[in-house]
Amino acid sequence: MIRLSAITPSGQVHLGNYLGALRTWAREGTDEDVYFISDLHAMTSSHNPQRLRSLTREQFAVLIASGIAPESTCVQSDLIRELGALNWVLECTCTYGEAARMIQFKEKSLGRDSVRLSLLTYPVLMAADILLQGTAEVPVGEDQLQHVELARALARRFNHAYGEAFIVPTAVVPKVGARIKDLSDPTRKMDKSAQNSTGVVFVLDDPDLVRRKVRRAVSSTEGIANLTEILVSCTGKDPEDYTSRFADLKNVVAEAVIEELRPVRDRTLELLADPAELDRVRQAGAERARERAQHRLNAALRLSGLS
Numbered sequence: 212m213i214r215l216s217a218i219t220p221s222g223q224v225h226l227g228n229y230l231g232a233l234r235t236w237a238r239e240g241t242d243e244d245v246y247f248i249s250d251l252h253a254m255t256s257s258h259n260p261q262r263l264r265s266l267t268r269e270q271f272a273v274l275i276a277s278g279i280a281p282e283s284t285c286v287q288s289d290l291i292r293e294l295g296a297l298n299w300v301l302e303c304t305c306t307y308g309e310a311a312r313m314i315q316f317k318e319k320s321l322g323r324d325s326v327r328l329s330l331l332t333y334p335v336l337m338a339a340d341i342l343l344q345g346t347a348e349v350p351v352g353e354d355q356l357q358h359v360e361l362a363r364a365l366a367r368r369f370n371h372a373y374g375e376a377f378i379v380p381t382a383v384v385p386k387v388g389a390r391i392k393d394l395s396d397p398t399r400k401m402d403k404s405a406q407n408s409t410g411v412v413f414v415l416d417d418p419d420l421v422r423r424k425v426r427r428a429v430s431s432t433e434g435i436a437n438l439t440e441i442l443v444s445c446t447g448k449d450p451e452d453y454t455s456r457f458a459d460l461k462n463v464v465a466e467a468v469i470e471e472l473r474p475v476r477d478r479t480l481e482l483l484a485d486p487a488e489l490d491r492v493r494q495a496g497a498e499r500a501r502e503r504a505q506h507r508l509n510a511a512l513r514l515s516g517l518s
């Protein structure tokens with residue numbers, strides 16, 4: 212059974228991404244699964260080409276360094292020809308009304324006088340990601356449920372109208388794992404695209420920077436709960452009671468985070484220093500994903516009356 216998840220190179224990978232996603236993918240994933248860097252999705256709002264390329268490369272290295280089976284990883288744009296082809300077929304299966312109804316589109320376009328057309332259509336590309344690989348299960352947060360519903364609807368509609376090409380995927384909402392909050396504003400989740408990164412611990416931050424960021428964490432009730440959550444997530448143990456010794460808590464958390472991230476950071480830096488090896492792993496992953504996609508794409512094109 213294939214599961215598929217992605218991370219978007221809209222910023223550097225942070226502690227929340229690692230504890231809430233990458234680490235789980237490495238621990239629970241099988242080498243049938245697909246874990247990819249969704250660089251095409253990062254283009255739905257204004258982007259910088261050099262930054263996109265280097266973030267994609269860096270995130271891919273972090274993915275591998277996290278211990279996810281390299282065979283199950285890829286970069287989305289390495290399949291751009293296959294995805295582009297299927298995307299067109301699916302756009303011709305989707306209605307304008309369905310796309311315009313997406314809550315994320317409404318939220319992200321609200322109050323802006325110009326948005327990229329791809330912001331409207333990217334859920335169709337996401338359906339292509341899912342259907343191209345024959346995905347059975349898509350683990351998502353509540354905010355992405357509607358997009359997986361769309362992928363289901365498009366798969367069913369296509370299969371019904373033209374013939375069986377697609378596996379109809381199911382969304383699974385994982386039991387609420389840790390939602391890591393921003394250290395300087397624990398009312399918000401830690402976010403890659405946050406305006407201000409003083410409260411965001413990045414996987415590649417050096418130990419001193421991690422210490423400084425943790426030391427500056429706010430000491431509200433939410434702030435303490437967040438630090439405790441991080442500590443439990445990093446050590447796997449129930450913490451002692453630090454409520455009266457906030458400075459101690461911060462020290463313990465900083466060291467636990469540094470230890471948890473150390474192997475990932477070290478391995479990522481090694482990979483980034485060896486571009487030939489990184490490219491080899493990336494190409495092997497792309498090759499495998501392409502092979503797996505080929506017969507399904509061909510079937511979809513043929514059934515649509517193409518080729």
Ligand code: ATP
Nearest residue numbers: 218219221227228231232390391400401402403404
């Ligand atoms: P963006 O600001 O671009 O949305 P993001 O940090 O929310 O960035 P995503 O690429 O949307 O990252 O999500 C990648 C994965 O990381 C998803 O599985 C998501 O659930 C998980 N994730 C994101 N932020 C957190 C967080 N603060 N705590 C735990 N998991 C998180």
Ligand code: MG
Nearest residue numbers: 219402403404
């Ligand atoms: Mg997000």
